[in-house]
Amino acid sequence: MSKFIAAATLLLSGLLTMSARADTVLVTGATQGHGLAFVEDYAARGWRVIATARDPANAKDLAALAARYKDKIVIEQLDITDFAEVDALGAKYKSTPIDVLNLNGAINSFRVGPETFAKMDYAWLETVLKTNVTAQLYxxxxxxxxxxxxxxxxxxxxxxxxxxxxxxxxxxxxxxxxSKAAVNMLMRAYGEEVKGRGVAVLVIAPGTVDVHNYMDAPDLSKVPERYRRQIELKVLAPRSAIGAMIDLIDRLTVADIDKFHQWDGKTLPW
Ligand SMILES: NC(=O)c1ccc[n+]([C@@H]2O[C@H](COP(=O)([O-])OP(=O)(O)OC[C@H]3O[C@@H](n4cnc5c(N)ncnc54)[C@H](OP(=O)(O)O)[C@@H]3O)[C@@H](O)[C@H]2O)c1
Structure with a gap:
């Protein structure tokens, strides 16, 4: 009988340890937008979150989230184009398993910077490519x-x-x-490189997620013009798209690296 109790206790403690083990995600560019929303949703699900920001001292919304999920969120400084900083952070976490590396941080130059062929700024083009392509692989x-x-x-x-x-x-x-076409190719090929180690490199199009919950605004006239148009055109992804992407990433495996995934699980043409 005592042998049975000892075995049952061992099994129970094993199960408790397994259920207590939280997965870890590292999110780059976690100060605002999708990155901040990913941090919030991962932490709410009990994940351990390493949230990176170029300038943590000015990352007020992220700091507020970290205060809310004290035991879940760690903030680290990281400019992804500063390769010495990337190396140092990589070395710091060398012995920490990271279940999901969420390469979110990028220049969303649809919104910032000169972005037409008529006004092509080549130095800016190089900055966008360095940030959105080279730094992602690094x-x-x-x-x-x-x-x-x-x-x-x-x-x-x-x-x-x-x-x-x-x-x-x-x-x-x-x-x-x-930059996004280039990072697709770079990461699609990188997926082939590392799949033998069981690492799945997943290319995902998140859409424009309604992280500010504008879709629920009682008065649409108070919503910024860009988002209002997206709501009217029905091209704004709901706030729940962030959770849908977490589920998608959890579900996808090495067998799915050959596809360009959209946040809702659909496949896009490359
Ligand atoms: N929102 C959309 O419409 C949309 C649509 C499709 C795809 N995406 C993609 O989804 C991701 C997030 O988009 P978002 O709209 O949430 O972007 P966002 O609001 O513009 O935020 C970009 C984030 O990336 C960070 N970042 C920029 N340059 C960086 C660098 N050199 N090192 C580290 N972090 C850097 C920013 O940090 P700072 O705060 O320090 O500037 C910020 O945290 C991007 O990859 C974007 O291309 C977005």
């Missing part, structure tokens, strides 16, 4: 061992529908779209 490489040592082994790259070459219908936002 961060992935710097954290590869931590990802490979984890249970989930996922690298999720936040791309954009605008990166779909088959979807080109006009000439707007050339730098942004070129």
């Amino acid at each position: 961060v992935a490489q710097a954290f590869l061992e931590s990802v490979a040592a984890s249970r989930q082994k996922k690298i999720a790259v936040m791309s954009a529908v605008g990166g779909s070459i088959s979807g080109v219908r006009n000439s707007v936002a050339p730098a942004y779209r070129a």
Whole structure:
């Protein structure tokens, strides 16, 4: 009987340890927008979150979230284009398994910077490419061992529908779209490189997520023009899209690295 009790106790403590084990995600560019929303939703689900920001002292919304989820969120300073900083953070977390490396931080140059062929600023184009393409791979490489040592082994790259070459219908936002098409190819090939280690490199188009809950605004006239138009055109993804992407990333495996995934689980043409 005592042997039975001892075995049952061992089994129970094993199960408790398993259920207590939280997965870990690292989110780049966690100060605002999708990144901040990912941090919030992952923490609410009980994940351990390493949230990175270029300037943590000015990341007020992120600091407020970290205060709300004290034992879940750690804030780290990281400019993804500062490769010495990336190396240092990678070394700091060398022995920490990271289940999901969420490569979210990027220049969303649909919204910022000169973005037309008529006013092409080549220095800006290079900045966008360095941030949205080169730095994404650099961060992935710097954290590869931590990802490979984890249970989930996922690298999720936040791309954009605008990166779909088959979807080109006009000439707007050339730098942004070129950067997303390039990161798609870079990460699609990188997925082939690391799949033998069980690491799934997932390319995801998040859409424009309604992180401010404008869709629920009682008075649409108070919603910023850009979002109002997106609501009218029904192209704004609901706030729940962030949770849908967390579920999607959880679900996808190495078998899915050959597809360009949209937040809702649909597949986009490359
Ligand atoms: N929102 C959309 O409409 C949309 C649509 C499709 C795809 N996406 C993609 O989804 C991701 C998030 O978009 P978002 O709209 O949430 O972007 P966002 O609101 O413009 O925020 C961008 C984030 O990236 C960070 N960042 C920029 N340059 C960085 C650098 N050199 N090092 C580290 N972090 C850097 C910013 O940090 P700071 O606060 O320090 O500037 C900020 O936290 C991006 O990859 C974007 O391309 C967005």
